[in-house]
Amino acid sequence: MTLRIAVSLQLLIESGCGGIAPWWLVLLELAVVLALAFGVLTPVAALASAGFQVTCLLHADWPHAASLMTATVTAIALVLLGAGAYSLDARLFGRRRLVVPPDPERQ
Template identity: 40%
Template sequence: MFPEGGPGAGLLLLRLSVALPLLLQPSGGPLMHAMRALPAIGLCLGVLTPLLAIVSCLFSFYDFMVMGGATLPEAGIKLLAAGALALLGPGAHSLDARLFGRRVVTVPPRKKTRVDE
């Protein structure tokens, strides 16, 4: 689904709220920062949003369990926001919407057989 209007703008804001902590978290070296920047940029653009939201969940869980860079409430909020984004999708203001767009699938009527008669 790629909702437009207010819900689409809300999903854009949700994508940004999940992506920005990935960019602004100062844990790890340059390699870790690059590993965080790629999914963050993808989320900002709305590319592969459900997959990258799950990657964001994994980074939040890693920060909480291994790095100690977040408290339980902070990690919980990040996990909830990323989980909601993974379930809701990118919205109309995304590259996913441009690439895949809305599709209408029409199923042709079933032909009658002898059993149906």
């Protein structure tokens, strides 16, 4: 839950790439932030957030680039880890558990 909130806050802070963004881009960012905050289609929303951060990174100066790189890595971590237990994804699709079978050679 906290990773989702961190990625959504980073996207809000970096919205518009430091300049004035068109209205449709602001609405798209707001939709991604809300999806991340509530945990709806989290891997897709986090991937969109990472893509937006990389796009901003291409136009950023060095002091601003450090925070964008951190935001990108955090979003990629969220893509790989998933939404977590306290999300709408977990409620809609169920929680996933990895069960490792016992090693047959150890018995």
